[in-house]
Amino acid sequence: xxxxxxxxxxxxxxxxxxxxxxxxxxVQVALVLLLLMVPFNPSFRVMDAAAKIMLFTVVVASYDLIxxxxxxxxxxxxxxxxxxxxxxxxxxxxxxxxxxxxxFLATGASLILSVFLALVLAFFSLRTKAIFxxxxxxxxxxxxxxxxxxxxxxxxxxxxxxxxxxxxxxMNWAGVRFLDIHFSARxxxxxxxxxxxxxxxxxxxxxxxxxxxxxxxxxxxxxQRSTAxxxxxxxxxxxxxxxxxxxxxxxxxxxxxxxxxxxPDSALGVFSMVDYLLMVxxxxxxxxxxxxxxxxxxxTTQAWLPDLLKxxxxxxxxxxxxxxxxxxxxxxxxxxxxxxxxxxxKGVVGTIRxxxxxxxxxxxxxxx
Amino acid sequence: MDAEAAATQLQDPDGFNMKRLVTWVCSIGIxxxxxxxxxxxxxxxxxxxxxxxxxxxxxVASGMTVIxxxxxxxxxxxxxxxxLGAYTGGYWVLNLLEKWGWVEYGTVMQSIWSLVLxxxxxxxxGALLGIIIExxxxxxxxxxxxxxxxxxxxxxxxxxxxxxxxxxxNPEVVLVPMTFQGSYDIFDVxxxxxxxxxxxxxxxxxxxIQVVLLKTKIGLIVRAGVENREAVQTxxxxxNRIFTGVFTAGGALAGIGGTMWCVxxxxxxxxxxxxxxxxxxxxxxxxxxxxxxxxFLGALVVGLSFNYVAFLLPKLALGVNILIMVVVLIIRPWGxxxxxxxx
Numbered sequence: 001x002x003x004x005x006x007x008x009x010x011x012x013x014x015x016x017x018x019x020x021x022x023x024x025x026x027v028q029v030a031l032v033l034l035l036l037m038v039p040f041n042p043s044f045r046v047m048d049a050a051a052k053i054m055l056f057t058v059v060v061a062s063y064d065l066i067x068x069x070x071x072x073x074x075x076x077x078x079x080x081x082x083x084x085x086x087x088x089x090x091x092x093x094x095x096x097x098x099x100x101x102x103x104f105l106a107t108g109a110s111l112i113l114s115v116f117l118a119l120v121l122a123f124f125s126l127r128t129k130a131i132f133x134x135x136x137x138x139x140x141x142x143x144x145x146x147x148x149x150x151x152x153x154x155x156x157x158x159x160x161x162x163x164x165x166x167x168x169x170x171m172n173w174a175g176v177r178f179l180d181i182h183f184s185a186r187x188x189x190x191x192x193x194x195x196x197x198x199x200x201x202x203x204x205x206x207x208x209x210x211x212x213x214x215x216x217x218x219x220x221x222x223x224q225r226s227t228a229x230x231x232x233x234x235x236x237x238x239x240x241x242x243x244x245x246x247x248x249x250x251x252x253x254x255x256x257x258x259x260x261x262x263x264p265d266s267a268l269g270v271f272s273m274v275d276y277l278l279m280v281x282x283x284x285x286x287x288x289x290x291x292x293x294x295x296x297x298x299x300t301t302q303a304w305l306p307d308l309l310k311x312x313x314x315x316x317x318x319x320x321x322x323x324x325x326x327x328x329x330x331x332x333x334x335x336x337x338x339x340x341x342x343x344x345x346k347g348v349v350g351t352i353r354x355x356x357x358x359x360x361x362x363x364x365x366x367x368x
Numbered sequence: 369m370d371a372e373a374a375a376t377q378l379q380d381p382d383g384f385n386m387k388r389l390v391t392w393v394c395s396i397g398i399x400x401x402x403x404x405x406x407x408x409x410x411x412x413x414x415x416x417x418x419x420x421x422x423x424x425x426x427x428v429a430s431g432m433t434v435i436x437x438x439x440x441x442x443x444x445x446x447x448x449x450x451x452l453g454a455y456t457g458g459y460w461v462l463n464l465l466e467k468w469g470w471v472e473y474g475t476v477m478q479s480i481w482s483l484v485l486x487x488x489x490x491x492x493x494g495a496l497l498g499i500i501i502e503x504x505x506x507x508x509x510x511x512x513x514x515x516x517x518x519x520x521x522x523x524x525x526x527x528x529x530x531x532x533x534x535x536x537x538n539p540e541v542v543l544v545p546m547t548f549q550g551s552y553d554i555f556d557v558x559x560x561x562x563x564x565x566x567x568x569x570x571x572x573x574x575x576x577i578q579v580v581l582l583k584t585k586i587g588l589i590v591r592a593g594v595e596n597r598e599a600v601q602t603x604x605x606x607x608n609r610i611f612t613g614v615f616t617a618g619g620a621l622a623g624i625g626g627t628m629w630c631v632x633x634x635x636x637x638x639x640x641x642x643x644x645x646x647x648x649x650x651x652x653x654x655x656x657x658x659x660x661x662x663x664f665l666g667a668l669v670v671g672l673s674f675n676y677v678a679f680l681l682p683k684l685a686l687g688v689n690i691l692i693m694v695v696v697l698i699i700r701p702w703g704x705x706x707x708x709x710x711x
Binding site for chain 1: 442505508509513514515518519521522526528529643645646649650653686687689690693697698701
């Protein structure tokens with residue numbers, strides 16, 4: 001067995017055999033179990049942070065697919081996220097009493113729109129230089145942000161949309177008692193997010209380990225060589241952009257379901273791209289698991305940094321400028337982003353992997 | 369596109385080129401198209417306003433196109449330099465001078481001086497921040513496009529927050545000097561006075577950039593440094609210092625643009641940087657990356673069409689910039705004046 005297999009197939013065979021006994025698998029199982037237990041914690045803040053970590057992991061991991069695995073810098077990821085969020089919010093809001101099929105309708109609509117926009121974006125920008133992709137996506141994202149603000153007949157403008165969800169996700173749902181535990185609608189949404197984001201994340205992992213994912217990496221590292229080997233690089237890049245963007249819009253749907261509220265700045269704002277970039281960089285570019293660490297770090301910082309800064313400001317002598325600086329906690333995240341790019345470009349997972357591969361010696365084929 | 373380029377090459381360059389003639393006639397003729405729907409007087413008003421708007425857009429984009437063309441850096445921090453210019457030049461200096469009664473009710477000379485002082489302060493602030501950004505941040509990421517874009521986006525983000533610390537998050541009113549308020553009426557064509565000032569300053573800036581780049585020794589060294597870094601270094605010029613200088617000049621241009629823009633809009637707000645970086649980018653893409661003449665033309669195209677469309681179809685005005693960009697990218701993927709190159 002294995003005598004007529006190429007090295008990649010042999011490696012995959014080894015991987016399949018040891019799939020359930022590796023420490024990383026156990027860590028994943030432990031993580032999922034931990035997330036299952038979170039709703040029993042009485043603090044809503046913790047549950048909110050956990051839900052956001054899960055859904056943003058999907059968004060950031062799909063961004064990592066485009067940036068880290070394909071090497072394209074997109075500023076439109078927040079736009080795709082916002083399209084997903086807004087499609088659920090608007091369909092549920094304008095339908096009055098939302099039904100189950102409205103959710104499917106919203107999912108379908110957002111997927112069609114994101115695939116279409118991703119194709120348009122890629123066709124117009126990838127023809128010339130990769131830098132055009134960044135510029136065109138930024139312009140398109142800003143256009144959608146403005147559209148969300150100004151088209152107030154549909155999107156209710158800057159006030160945002162507050163909406164209800166159907167069935168067991170509706171906040172007025174009485175809940176159910178099972179094994180002496182009261183399951184509320186909020187918990188149902190939480191478990192739904194857990195289920196969907198785990199599935200989507202595994203899809204992403206599968207995608208980057210598939211032959212297509214390997215070709216994408218080779219295009220990122222050396223486009224000319226991949227072309228010379230006979231790969232149609234444009235098609236692969238297109239596939240990656242479309243897949244990543246669709247996942248972002250699915251993440252947006254989860255986000256809208258969790259908050260029950262969507263507004264242009266939080267869902268479509270161009271500056272949220274800096275947040276995504278920070279999460280990807282902190283975790284490590286081109287390492288899907290890094291996005292979990294990046295998101296967890298970012299969400300916890302975002303949740304507790306304002307309090308921390310106010311606490312520090314209270315210790316210092318009272319002055320207006322200190323109070324104002326303490327108010328602008330986002331500036332500190334931005335500074336962290338700049339510093340991270342300059343001194344910590346590989347991220348947490350990237351650095352760990354580098355250390356490990358040095359220890360194991362350079363002879364072994366690097367696994368990602 | 370390759371077949372097309374080959375066909376153009378085959379033809380005699382000095383001979384009669386039907387295709388080029390048609391292109392020119394079409395590209396000039398399209399600007400008279402709005403005459404079908406509007407009367408000539410309104411058309412003239414719209415055109416002058418459009419040219420002025422185009423000049424303002426050129427001021428916004430010029431710094432970015434210089435930095436991109438000469439240093440090959442897509443500088444999104446341009447928006448931060450722009451916003452700083454707007455806040456210091458347009459808001460702070462004009463408010464300071466207003467205390468002496470120079471701005472809102474000043475004489476002609478006082479008005480002109482206050483605008484000049486505002487522009488100079490804006491340029492100085494932009495240049496100063498430009499030096500800091502280049503020395504501290506850009507220096508570490510030369511040659512890596514992705515990192516440059518990411519890090520300059522981060523700078524824009526941080527600077528937007530810093531602006532909020534100093535000047536608050538709400539929009540502030542910017543004063544317009546007395547002489548530049550109101551408008552002239554030339555044969556029923558109404559022309560805002562500040563628009564004329566904008567056109568004059570825009571043309572001066574364009575001419576200034578071209579003269580410095582094409583006619584002076586510094587321009588020669590800079591252009592040579594872009595072509596071949598090592599050769600210029602061997603000739604005894606400190607290329608790092610030259611590139612810092614280029615970045616500083618780009619920052620000063622951004623500061624001037626910010627000052628003029630916020631006086632034109634009569635208000636300034638923290639997101640002004642992000643908003644204008646997108647305008648600048650659209651202009652730069654349409655004109656061709658790194659071509660100053662291209663972005664001058666691109667700015668005019670965007671300014672004029674924005675005005676016509678905003679008058680004829682107000683709902684479409686929002687998307688017209690992106691529409692033009694997409695159309696230009698379909699016809700000429702490398703922009704109006706950009707050089708065709710593979711990457």
